[in-house]
Amino acid sequence: MSHAPLLILYVDSHQEEYVQTLRDWVAVESDSSDVLKRPDCHRMMDMTAEKLRAMGGKVELVDIGVQELPNGQTVDLPKVVTAQFGSDPSKQTVCVYGHVDVQPAKLEDGWATDPYNLTDIDGNLYGRGASDNKAPVLAWIHTVEAYQALKIVCDLPVNVKFIIEGMEETGSNGLDAMIMAQRDSFLSDVDYILISDCGWLSRRPALTYGTRGNCYFFAEVEGPKQDLHSGVYGGTVIEPMTDLIGILDTLISPSGKILIPGIREAVAPLSDEEWKMYQDIEFDIESYKSKIGVSQLMYNNKVDLLAHRWRYPTVTVHGIEGAFSAPGTKTVIPAKVIAKFSIRQVPNMDPAVVKKQVTDYLNSVFAKRKSPNKLKVTMVIGAKPWLADTKHPLYEAGKAAVKRVFNVEPDLIREGGTIPIAKTFEDVTGKSIIMLPIGGFDDGLHSQNEKMSRYNYIEGTKLFIAYLHEVAHLKKN
Amino acid sequence: MSHAPLLILYVDSHQEEYVQTLRDWVAVESDSSDVLKRPDCHRMMDMTAEKLRAMGGKVELVDIGVQELPNGQTVDLPKVVTAQFGSDPSKQTVCVYGHVDVQPAKLEDGWATDPYNLTDIDGNLYGRGASDNKAPVLAWIHTVEAYQALKIVCDLPVNVKFIIEGMEETGSNGLDAMIMAQRDSFLSDVDYILISDCGWLSRRPALTYGTRGNCYFFAEVEGPKQDLHSGVYGGTVIEPMTDLIGILDTLISPSGKILIPGIREAVAPLSDEEWKMYQDIEFDIESYKSKIGVSQLMYNNKVDLLAHRWRYPTVTVHGIEGAFSAPGTKTVIPAKVIAKFSIRQVPNMDPAVVKKQVTDYLNSVFAKRKSPNKLKVTMVIGAKPWLADTKHPLYEAGKAAVKRVFNVEPDLIREGGTIPIAKTFEDVTGKSIIMLPIGGFDDGLHSQNEKMSRYNYIEGTKLFIAYLHEVAHLKKN
Numbered sequence: 006m007s008h009a010p011l012l013i014l015y016v017d018s019h020q021e022e023y024v025q026t027l028r029d030w031v032a033v034e035s036d037s038s039d040v041l042k043r044p045d046c047h048r049m050m051d052m053t054a055e056k057l058r059a060m061g062g063k064v065e066l067v068d069i070g071v072q073e074l075p076n077g078q079t080v081d082l083p084k085v086v087t088a089q090f091g092s093d094p095s096k097q098t099v100c101v102y103g104h105v106d107v108q109p110a111k112l113e114d115g116w117a118t119d120p121y122n123l124t125d126i127d128g129n130l131y132g133r134g135a136s137d138n139k140a141p142v143l144a145w146i147h148t149v150e151a152y153q154a155l156k157i158v159c160d161l162p163v164n165v166k167f168i169i170e171g172m173e174e175t176g177s178n179g180l181d182a183m184i185m186a187q188r189d190s191f192l193s194d195v196d197y198i199l200i201s202d203c204g205w206l207s208r209r210p211a212l213t214y215g216t217r218g219n220c221y222f223f224a225e226v227e228g229p230k231q232d233l234h235s236g237v238y239g240g241t242v243i244e245p246m247t248d249l250i251g252i253l254d255t256l257i258s259p260s261g262k263i264l265i266p267g268i269r270e271a272v273a274p275l276s277d278e279e280w281k282m283y284q285d286i287e288f289d290i291e292s293y294k295s296k297i298g299v300s301q302l303m304y305n306n307k308v309d310l311l312a313h314r315w316r317y318p319t320v321t322v323h324g325i326e327g328a329f330s331a332p333g334t335k336t337v338i339p340a341k342v343i344a345k346f347s348i349r350q351v352p353n354m355d356p357a358v359v360k361k362q363v364t365d366y367l368n369s370v371f372a373k374r375k376s377p378n379k380l381k382v383t384m385v386i387g388a389k390p391w392l393a394d395t396k397h398p399l400y401e402a403g404k405a406a407v408k409r410v411f412n413v414e415p416d417l418i419r420e421g422g423t424i425p426i427a428k429t430f431e432d433v434t435g436k437s438i439i440m441l442p443i444g445g446f447d448d449g450l451h452s453q454n455e456k457m458s459r460y461n462y463i464e465g466t467k468l469f470i471a472y473l474h475e476v477a478h479l480k481k482n
Numbered sequence: 483m484s485h486a487p488l489l490i491l492y493v494d495s496h497q498e499e500y501v502q503t504l505r506d507w508v509a510v511e512s513d514s515s516d517v518l519k520r521p522d523c524h525r526m527m528d529m530t531a532e533k534l535r536a537m538g539g540k541v542e543l544v545d546i547g548v549q550e551l552p553n554g555q556t557v558d559l560p561k562v563v564t565a566q567f568g569s570d571p572s573k574q575t576v577c578v579y580g581h582v583d584v585q586p587a588k589l590e591d592g593w594a595t596d597p598y599n600l601t602d603i604d605g606n607l608y609g610r611g612a613s614d615n616k617a618p619v620l621a622w623i624h625t626v627e628a629y630q631a632l633k634i635v636c637d638l639p640v641n642v643k644f645i646i647e648g649m650e651e652t653g654s655n656g657l658d659a660m661i662m663a664q665r666d667s668f669l670s671d672v673d674y675i676l677i678s679d680c681g682w683l684s685r686r687p688a689l690t691y692g693t694r695g696n697c698y699f700f701a702e703v704e705g706p707k708q709d710l711h712s713g714v715y716g717g718t719v720i721e722p723m724t725d726l727i728g729i730l731d732t733l734i735s736p737s738g739k740i741l742i743p744g745i746r747e748a749v750a751p752l753s754d755e756e757w758k759m760y761q762d763i764e765f766d767i768e769s770y771k772s773k774i775g776v777s778q779l780m781y782n783n784k785v786d787l788l789a790h791r792w793r794y795p796t797v798t799v800h801g802i803e804g805a806f807s808a809p810g811t812k813t814v815i816p817a818k819v820i821a822k823f824s825i826r827q828v829p830n831m832d833p834a835v836v837k838k839q840v841t842d843y844l845n846s847v848f849a850k851r852k853s854p855n856k857l858k859v860t861m862v863i864g865a866k867p868w869l870a871d872t873k874h875p876l877y878e879a880g881k882a883a884v885k886r887v888f889n890v891e892p893d894l895i896r897e898g899g900t901i902p903i904a905k906t907f908e909d910v911t912g913k914s915i916i917m918l919p920i921g922g923f924d925d926g927l928h929s930q931n932e933k934m935s936r937y938n939y940i941e942g943t944k945l946f947i948a949y950l951h952e953v954a955h956l957k958k959n
Contacts, residue, residue: 038810075809109812115708175811204714217713221811230775231592234928236694236899237681239826240738240796241770241780241787247734250799254731257724259851261717293718298707301854303718310718319717322727323814328801329822332552333515334652334698334862335586336824336899337800337928345806347813349716374736377778385811422713422813451711451814 008159009409012470015151020463023147024130026056027462028123030105030139031132037083037106037175040074046083046171049105053142053169054086060150062088062167067187069179072172082179083171087191090149091164097476098164100195102426103142103202104173107134108451115453128459135457136448141201142169144443144462148469162477166195170426173202176221176386177425184426184433197399197437197476198430201469203420204444207287210411210468212403213440214393215315215419216427218350220359221386224252224367225343228378233338242338246328248376249342255370256346257320261303261313263348267362268318271354275312283308286416296447315419318354322346347386349421356387388425391438399439402475409471410464422450441472485636486886486948492628493943500624500939501607503533505600507582507616508609514560514583514652517551523560523648526582530619530646531563537627539565539644544664546656549649559656560648564668567626568641574953575641577672579903580619580679581650584611585928592930605936612934613925618678619646621920621939625946639954643672647903650679653698653863654902661903661910674876674914674953675907678946680897681921684764687888687945689880690917691870692792692896693904695827697836698863701729701844702820705855710815719815723805725853726819732847733823734797738780738790740825744839745795750829752789760785763893773924792896795831799823824863826898833864865902868915876916879952887945899927918949 035049036042050066058064065087071079083106091098110120110133118124120133130140145167152161168191172178184192205211228245229238257263288307294300304310313319326343329335348363350356364382371380393400395417407415420440427438443465449455512526513519527543535541542564548556560583587597587610595601597610607617622644629638645668649655661669682688705722706715734740765784771777781787790796803820806812825840827833841859848857870877872894884892897917904915920942926932 038812039808040810108814109808109810219713219813221813228776231926231931232929233774234899235796235798235800235824236696236826236897237927238774238791239798239898240790240794241898242774242776243736243738243778243780244798246799246801247736247797250727250730251736253727259720259724259728259853261720297710297715297719299705299719299854301720303720313717314715317717319712320724321712321716321721321813321815322723322805323712323812324723324805324807324816325802326807326809328799328807330801330803330805330807331516331586332803333517333586334822334824335515335800335928336696336698336798337585338798339801345811347712347811349713376736377776420713421716422711449708450714451812452709454708 008155011155011158012151013467015154016147016463016466020459023143023462023466024459027130027135027140027143030143031123031135032121034121035106035134035171036109037172038109040080043080046106050083050086050171053105056146057086057088057167060153062090064088067183069183072178085180085183086167086169088167091161093164096163097196097479098166098194099197099199099476100166100168100192101145101199102168102430103145104138104170105142106171106174107137108174117454129456130459130462131454131456133455135455136204136444137450137455138173138202140457140462141443141465144466144469145201147466148473151470163473166191173425176388180426181429184429188433192434195434195436197439198434200424200427200438200440201443202424203422203440203442204448204450205442205446206416206418207289207446209287209413209416210407211416211418211442212400213418213420213442214395214400216391216424217315217421218356218388218390218425218428219347219386219423220350220356220384221347222363223343223345223383223385224249225341225381226378227341229338229340232340235336235338238338243376243378244338245342245378246339248371248374248378249325249344251374252367252370253322253344253346263318263320265362265366268348268359272317273352275316280308282417283311286311286418314421316351318351319349320346350388350390352390352392354390356389360384360387388423389428391424391427391431393438397437398479399437402472402479403439403441406468406471406475410468443468485632488632488635489628489947490944492631493624493940497936497940500620500943501936504607504612504617504620504939507620508600508612509598511598512583512611512648513586514649515586517557520557523583527560527563527648530582533623534563534565534644537630539567541565544660546660549655562657562660563644563646565644568638570641573640574673574956575643575671576674576676576953577643577645577669578622578676579645579907580622581615581647582619583648583651584614585651594931606933607936607939608931608933610932612932613681613921614927614932615650615679617934617939618920618942621943621946622678624943625950628947640950643668650902653865657903658906661906665910669911672911672913674916675911677901677904677915677917678920679901680899680917680919681925681927682919682923683893683895684766684923686764686890686893687884688893688895688919689877690895690897690919691872691877693868693901694792694898695833695865695867695902695905696824696863696900697827697833697861698824699840700820700822700860700862701726702818702858703855704818706817709817712813712815715815720853720855721815722819722855723816725848725851725855726802726821728851729844729847730799730821730823740795740797742839742843745825745831745836748831749794752793757785759894760788763788763895791898793828795828796826797823827865827867829867829869833866837861837864865900866905868901868904868908870915874914875956876914879949879956880916880918882952883945883948886948887941920945
């Protein structure tokens with residue numbers, strides 16, 4: 006890669022421009038979970054398409070239909086942006102997948118800065134969606150821009166396609182169907198799928214070879230026809246909140262054991278090889294504890310901890326809709342309460358089976374209470390886990406690129422979070438996937454004060470440039 | 483009461499004016515639980531004082547100090563309005579207690595109309611605070627106005643004092659001290675305390691001789707230093723929400739049995755006499771069920787149901803602050819969650835003892851979980867129950883007034899809700915109290931679509947007029 010110094014120089018000299026573009030993108034409140042923010046999501050997709058079009062890409066905004074709301078109404082899904090740079094049949098073709106929607110964020114959740122105003126503090130760029138996933142998407146775009154700018158000396162070494170969506174944070178609604186529909190058209194000549202929607206485990210760069218899936222449930226308990234005064238009615242009605250707490254308390258034991266029959270039995274056993282890999286990974290339990298601010302973790306050795314983060318399922322209760330949630334006091338008996346909880350999926354769990362296991366279990370637990378209230382369990386997200394072969398040439402290319410840019414061997418890691426579409430890409434196209442993260446280990450995805458460091462954003466762009474160079478030298482299928 | 487027809491005519495002919503005043507009062511969002519609404523609370527007290535002053539009352543706005551917020555800051559408490567009409571030592575002196583603060587309400591909670599825009603639908607006046615307690619306070623004011631207007635033929639038969647506060651809905655912060663301070667001044671010549679901060683049990687008018695108290699608790703579980711991504715961290719941390727649900731689930735059994743040791747043991751046993759009184763009360767279980775919209779109640783016979791509504795304690799979990807409570811999905815592990823629950827107090831429970839029982843119990847249950855998270859239990863309201871003697875002449879006067887206006891015998895009932903100050907009035911002044919409700923049984927206090935019917939508002943005013951006439955004939959102490 007003899008022209009590497011030029012490309013590096015190009016990236017370094019465009020740093021401020023990259024940060025400004027990220028600032029423009031973060032300023033759009035593309036929160037896909039909030040229907041009221043849907044116009045912002047549409048605008049975000051338009052901005053993405055515009056950016057790629059201005060670079061000379063062959064760009065389309067693909068209509069993927071509508072989303073049905075719980076009240077029966079429908080709203081348009083954000084269109085999916087596809088783009089193509091280069092169509093040389095002698096070159097490899099990669100398809101970069103990313104998303105530009107974000108998790109909810111409000112200043113009053115405990116952000117130190119306005120979540121939609123990218124704020125640089127000591128080289129960290131704070132803002133909702135900065136790391137998840139706007140900066141990585143932009144880093145791929147800057148990669149293409151850099152090669153284009155230096156076209157005379159080093160042309161884009163592979164054909165690059167993009168699929169950028171706007172519903173990832175709520176389960177990639179509509180994307181599965183679109184991928185299936187484009188299998189024999191847009192995706193037909195793609196050799197590899199590249200995804201950078203995750204982060205490193207430590208300060209050491211990493212390649213990711215697995216993600217957990219996610220089954221997200223609503224458990225709704227409905228009682229009286231409206232909220233009641235707890236003094237006037239308390240003691241005479243069977244309260245939905247009591248029922249809901251009762252059934253939620255049967256999901257998981259204090260020590261983290263999932264109590265839903267069949268879930269633990271489905272999990273693939275931990276192999277000796279895996280155990281050894283986990284042993285070798287750079288991971289400091291003390292710094293992990295201090296980063297999240299707890300005195301004790303669920304497990305106190307590295308292997309158990311990593312295994313339960315990556316390759317075992319877990320249950321989280323996120324919260325309850327319909328109950329009193331404001332500061333202060335209110336003496337209400339909430340009439341209808343909806344718990345939100347999710348179970349992270351791992352091989353060999355199957356979301357369809359999990360849906361039945363959870364529904365049956367909660368219904369049976371609820372039946373034992375003999376409550377007149379009504380329980381309705383629905384699974385609103387059912388995303389499968391994904392697992393790659395770390396011996397695949399794509400990963401060898403990844404190791405070489407990391408070595409070139411950072412001069413270290415990457416950690417081979419899995420991701421506790423979910424990139425719902427990875428499994429679909431694999432199943433539909435039959436092509437191999439690599440996850441090439443550039444986010445930092447402490448970026449605070451989905452939390453208050455999410456950030457992307459300038460270092461990871463800029464060096465990450467260089468990593469992608471190096472990676473395309475490596476991929477160009479893989480044997481064409 | 484030979485001038486009764488004139489007074490009735492006066493009230494009927496001023497109906498629209500009364501409704502308009504109620505509309506003006508409901509328009510003020512005097513939500514005492516929300517510190518941001520404190521200016522509205524202050525304005526509400528000013529409006530109340532102004533109204534009483536315009537009627538020629540001797541009015542004071544009594545400064546009762548400041549409220550300390552959880553963050554250590556302080557805000558001014560709404561002043562208490564005192565007023566006096568008449569000081570004839572040959573007459574009885576009554577003191578009407580009421581409040582003009584309200585529970586929280588937002589259109590999106592499920593109100594059919596704007597909660598702060600009094601809306602007349604088929605003779606029902608919908609609005610937050612309409613029944614609790616603005617219309618009853620106004621009905622007492624209209625009572626004085628009516629006697630004043632007809633002064634030439636029928637002067638105010640008793641001296642009337644008012645104590646109107648603005649913090650009732652959050653525990654009457656500061657009022658206890660003020661009552662104690664005014665025991666030998668403003669309250670020194672008061673013979674009876676009249677309170678109309680409750681409702682009838684059915685369509686039959688009622689006199690209320692007891693209320694439950696309320697101990698309101700916050701149980702806070704704090705874990706990581708900030709919210710975490712449930713994919714990235716789920717399985718490695720002991721989640722505060724799991725702990726909180728676990729301890730909440732130990733408060734009450736599915737059948738409504740309170741599980742906190744010592745609570746049930748403290749309750750006064752149900753006497754045969756009480757049992758008989760309950761038997762005689764007009765109360766239709768089927769219409770109660772259909773009103774609140776449930777197919778089954780906690781008990782299916784009248785006596786058990788009324789007893790558990792009025793004279794047994796109950797636990798309600800109102801909600802959780804700090805968890806995800808919005809519609810849609812969010813894959814968060816909340817870092818700090820605060821459950822809000824309350825226990826209604828009855829004779830012979832003692833809030834100080836209950837505080838210790840609950841705190842000790844939750845701490846012991848939490849300790850068994852061996853969680854590294856931190857639990858903090860605080861009691862933010864501790865209001866005592868109140869119980870009167872139904873043989874007292876005040877109640878005989880009440881029966882006579884009800885008979886005169888409605889031509890029926892009133893039900894003698896208790897109230898499941900709390901009027902925190904009743905017990906204080908009794909303890910400090912040593913005077914007798916009567917609760918004379920005019921609110922309807924279906925007014926939806928603290929719920930969506932709270933209302934006061936025109937019928938109850940107007941006939942209730944007539945009841946108060948008749949009641950003052952009856953009280954005037956009680957033997958002066």
